[in-house]
Amino acid sequence: MAEVVLSVNGLKKAIGGKPIIHDITFDVFAGEVFGFLGPNGAGKTTTIRMLVGLASADGGSIRIGGVSLQDDFPRAIARVGCIVENPELYKFMTGRENLEHFARMSGGISAERIEEIVRFVDLSHAIDEKVKTYSLGMRQRLGIAQALLHNPSLLILDEPTNGLDPAGIRELRQFIRRLAEEEGLAVFISSHLLSEIEMMCDRVAIINKGRVISVGLVQELMEQFADQVEWTLPASHIAAGMDVLNHQPYVVDVWQTAEDRLKCRMDVERVGDANRALVRANIPVLGIARKTVTLEDLFLTLTEGGDRSGT
Structure with a gap:
């Protein structure tokens, strides 16, 4: 069992x-990329600010490497590397000068x-x-x-792909996977980009309106909603078709996606x-068609942010 970081x-x-x-609970393990997924305004950044001590919690506990952030902040936060929103860099200095400046502040580097x-x-x-010549990805x-620099065991990134072009997103994704797989780092990433979480993360917590509504392996969460079948029927027969499908013991959850279409899990x-x-x-x-479920379908279903059309 991997260490709970x-x-x-x-x-x-x-x-x-x-x-x-509201009562947010989850664990992040060493060597995994953990996604914190939710729409803008869901509470992701507020949660992250509490995780790194930029805001105080009104209840609950945060432990980093087994150390309570509330009871022993210096020792707990020493195990964390974090970028909240955008990296704070001195653009008039070189990349090396930025790192040397941070190293002096941290000490022992x-x-x-x-x-x-x-x-x-x-x-x-x-x-x-000079950093002012760097691309956003750099x-x-x-x-x-x-x-x-200070060898943390937990890296927290808040919306790290914001503003990056597709090539920069792919490069960052590969780099983050390498951090987890080769360095054994626990990487916590908040994002509203469903496709990136699906491609980058091992597990995900889905948050909406300040509540975690699901936590699990990305693949397992998607499999809960796998094997969707879409039925095209004459619009006049939709209600009767829904009734027939609902009475089949192997059919789970039938819903209408268009005037002439039903979808079910089976x-x-x-x-x-x-x-x-x-x-x-x-x-x-x-017509009959099997539909592949994406993390977006899962997200919309769990948050009731739309229908479950899977389109």
Whole structure:
């Protein structure tokens, strides 16, 4: 069993007497990329600010490497590297000067460690150039290098792909996967980009309106909603078709996605049985299609942010 690097239990926060974070609980393990997924305004950044001590919690506990953040802040936060929103860098200084400045503030960071981390983030070719000449992707990597200098066991990134082009997003995704797989780091990433969480993360917590509504392996969460089948029927037969499908014991959860379409979850090996049941009820079947479920479908279903059309 991997080490629990970050443990959050029953976290609560109110602003102006209004509760905005409700009983948030999850664990993050060493060597995994953990996604914190929710729409803008869901409470992601507020939660992160509590995780790093920029805001106080009104209830619950945060433990980093087994150390309580509330009871022993210096020892707990020493195990954390973090970029909240955008990396704070001095653009008039070189990349190396930025890292050396941070190293002096942190203390105990050698020149050898700086060189090691520069190579790791693949900035050797530009480290002695001024940061104002860096692309956004290079600035993100320099910010991550700064966050990694003191050998943390937990890296927290708030919306790290914001503003990056597709090539920069892919590069950052590969780099983050390498941090977890090769360095054994626990990486906590908040995002509203469903596709990136799906491609980057091992597990995900889905948050909406300040509440965690689901936590699990990305693949397992998606499998809960797998094997969707779409039925195209004459619009006049939709209600009868829904009734027939609902009465089949192997069919789970039938819903209408268009005037002439129904969708349900079922074992696809039983599609023939369902088709025969519809035909026996004199319901013409105009089309049958298996639909692949994405994390976006799951997110919309769990947050009730839309229908479950899977389109």
